[in-house]
Amino acid sequence: MKKTVSDKSRQRLERLAWYLDSSIKVPGFNARFGVDALIGLIPGIGDTLGALVSGVVISEAARLGAPKSLLVKMAFNVGLDAVVGAVPVLGDLFDFAWKANQRNVQLLNAYLDKPRETLVASRLFAWGLGAVLLGFVLLVGALGFLLVRALLAVVAGA
Known part of the structure; x- marks a missing residue:
């Protein structure tokens, strides 16, 4: 049997x-x-290099036709690995446990085997991630506003 x-x-x-x-x-x-x-x-550069090498899996997934929502989920796995991995000691321990590349290959295989089910799950993840990021931006904006307001009150009272 010939392999595809x-x-x-x-x-x-x-x-x-x-x-x-x-x-x-x-x-x-x-x-x-x-x-x-x-x-x-x-x-300094180890986690960045690791993320670049991990990008090979994501780029191959894109070449094989994986949808953007799945690629976002895969990029999240690599990004989390790189960001947490940059924290001294804790990040190194995290690298031993969080196997982003194997997770991403499993996601790609699931998509190639059952595209519809994987597409739904990855879209839900992408929307959820977007909502969390939007909430984070709004929270940082509100905290920034409150900080500026407090500083102005201190300056006006001085």
């Missing part, structure tokens, strides 16, 4: 995700981490 390009792409992405997230076994424990966690140990 999609099957070859899936295998290549699964192998890449495994190398990045789970290729190294911790001796004496039932735990694994990957090259992404090691790259993340490089101060």
Whole structure:
């Protein structure tokens, strides 16, 4: 049986995700981490480099026709990995647990196997993420307004 390009792409992405997230076994424990966690140990640029390498999975998903809402969900996984990974010590521990690349390959495989169900779930996620971000922007704006108002009251009273 001849393998399709999609099957070859899936295998290549699964192998890449495994190398990045789970290729190294911790001796004496039932735990694994990957090259992404090691790259993340490089101060200043490690998590950025890891995110760039993780972008390969997202770009391949786009090439295979994944919808924008799924790509947003995948980018969120990588972004969360990069942002939390940048926090000293806590971020390094997070890198061992949060396997963004393997999550993204699972999302892509789910989409390729059952596009309709995955599309609905990823759209709900994208809308929810948008609502959370909008709420955050409104909260920061309200806090900024209150801070300026308080500063003006202090200046006017002085």
